[in-house]
Amino acid sequence: MVVVAVAGGTGGVGKTIVEQLQLSKKHEVILLSRKAPTTLASGGAKIVLADYGNIEALSLLLEEHNVEAVISTIGFVGPEAAQSQLNLIAAADKAKPTHRFVPSEFGVWVDTNAAVFGAWLDAIAALRKTGLIYTRVINGWFMDYFGMPHTSSNLTTHTWAIDIANRRAAIPGTGNELMTLTYSVDVARFVVRMLDDADWPEVSIISGSDTTFNEILGLAEKLTGVKFDVVYDGEEKLRNGQATVWSAGYGAGPASMEETQAMIALFGLMSVEGRILVPQGNRLNGKYPDIRPIGIEELLTKAWTGK
Incomplete structure (x- = not known):
């Protein structure tokens, strides 16, 4: 069992992943929230207040909760959200117990410099400079x-x-x-299964x-x-x-x-x-x-x- 922190865990994709993590009964789940928690999340997951503007505080938070893996599902509705993920990547790289990171993509294959994909590309570039094991989830x-x-x-x-x-x-x-x-619940099921693996490919491809x-x-x-x-x-x-x-x-x-x-x-x-259309090779469906x-x-x- 590892401790998994989900950023954006009350949103659509994040909530779905949290639900599947809880159904697996394999991991302790915490939700990182910008706002002070008022209730427990669905299924009793712990919600903790996270200051995405403070890398040092974020890193200490991950260490305090002994977080081994971070799954980001932050929605990129503006530059502040994109910077929040970059800060979270930096914090995870600094935190001693944190070794793995899933950036917020959960969509199409991105290999273009179109401005709309800037947040995704910036996250990939940042992750490549860290010592973190990471994977991009591509599901169309x-x-x-x-x-x-x-x-x-x-x-x-x-x-x-x-x-x-x-x-x-x-x-x-x-x-x-x-x-x-691909159905969102199936994406979440594959993400949860990936946590059982010690190593991840840079890109994890899923198809319904x-x-x-x-x-x-x-x-x-x-x-x-x-x-x-x-x-x-x-x-x-x-x-x-x-x-x-x-x-x-x-x-x-x-x-x-x-x-x-x-x-x-x-x-x-x-x-x-x-x-x-996601690439045909190395789909998790076969794994x-x-x-x-x-x-x-x-x-x-x-x-x-x-x-």
């Missing part, structure tokens, strides 16, 4: 979004490309580009399903018995920032319609360019064959049959 797009509100999830509701509830779709590219979708938007659309129409209203946003349209948008917001907090359209266009281009992640057809069937 969260499958949860296509089952909401009928799929159990801690993630914030977000609709992109296919709006099953309203029987409509605005699909980027041709809709035949492959992408990877490799699929396409057209395949999801076909399944959704079959399950609901309704033909959707569908438009396709071609690559040129996306490069001009002219993605079809239904409402403001994209899952990362409040946003204007202009900001939303820019992000949806970026998501669309990532899909068209194959960036949401831990007893973990069977749910596939998109199974998730959609459970969520939308008869609805």
